[in-house]
Amino acid sequence: MENQLSDKKYKAYADVVSVFFGILKDTKNDKRVANKSIMDKMIDSKKDIFMYGSDAVFYAFNSFLTKSSKAPSNQKEVIGAFLSFMLTIRQDMCGKQSKLSVRDILINLMQDEAEVDKFISNMK
Structure with a gap:
């Protein structure tokens, strides 16, 4: 059980860090940042960090x-x-x-x- 919670915590952290690095990548490549997609990911991250962080x-x-x-x-x-x-x-x-x-x-x-x-x- 503790290992499952730890895995979920690290996944939550990796997911939120990935959102920020995705924005950085899009910005460096002069790509338009997909605000709706980012907002959806941020809401998921809020939930996951609340639950597991x-x-x-x-x-x-x-x-x-x-x-x-x-x-x-x-x-x-x-x-x-x-x-x-x-x-x-x-x-x-x-x-x-x-x-x-x-x-x-x-x-x-x-x-x-x-x-x-x-x-x-x-x-x-």
């Missing part, structure tokens, strides 16, 4: 959702909440042993350390 991941996801749905949204807050959410997922999956930082996640996404450092300094 750790409390810390649930709270980080809610923080991201509330910051991103404010009108007008503060982009620094949204990006900060997104990065915190990704880091919290990573820490939960690694039993809080993960040594990754926000900077490491940004390098993975942006692939340019100088741009990441500039981005981080602009976030402050």
